[in-house]
Amino acid sequence: MEKDEFTLQIEERPHYLYVxxxxxxxxxxxxxxxxxxxxxxxxxxxxxxxxxxxxxxGLFGVKDIYFLVTDxxxxxxxxxxxxxxxxxxxxxxxxxxxxxxxAQSRGFNFxxxxxxxxxxxxxNV
Numbered sequence: 001m002e003k004d005e006f007t008l009q010i011e012e013r014p015h016y017l018y019v020x021x022x023x024x025x026x027x028x029x030x031x032x033x034x035x036x037x038x039x040x041x042x043x044x045x046x047x048x049x050x051x052x053x054x055x056x057x058g059l060f061g062v063k064d065i066y067f068l069v070t071d072x073x074x075x076x077x078x079x080x081x082x083x084x085x086x087x088x089x090x091x092x093x094x095x096x097x098x099x100x101x102x103a104q105s106r107g108f109n110f111x112x113x114x115x116x117x118x119x120x121x122x123x124n125v
Contacts (some may be wrong), residue, residue, distance in 0.1 A: 006021055006056065017121055024058050030072070049085070050055050088112055099112055
């Protein structure tokens, strides 16, 4: 993976960690982003994360989502991050967000939103 395939900005907000990323959406970049974000949240003791991925370009299909949830996130469950809100644009032909039911069925408290305000409201901050 090239060093500049994505950018990541992490900001500490009063009750959650706010993350904004842009670049190429691929398994490698999602893996790197996930590792950096969760490491930062755990080091800084944030249990809530809001991740804005609207500026990531590229396809991330159903198989990629299963990879994310079953392989990447598996070891992070129960480590201190309790709630993750993701802001994204709908990139699928499916009517719902595929990530939500896949993550929730594996015990992760993830929700996907199209707008910032809805995501913050769900985080109850």
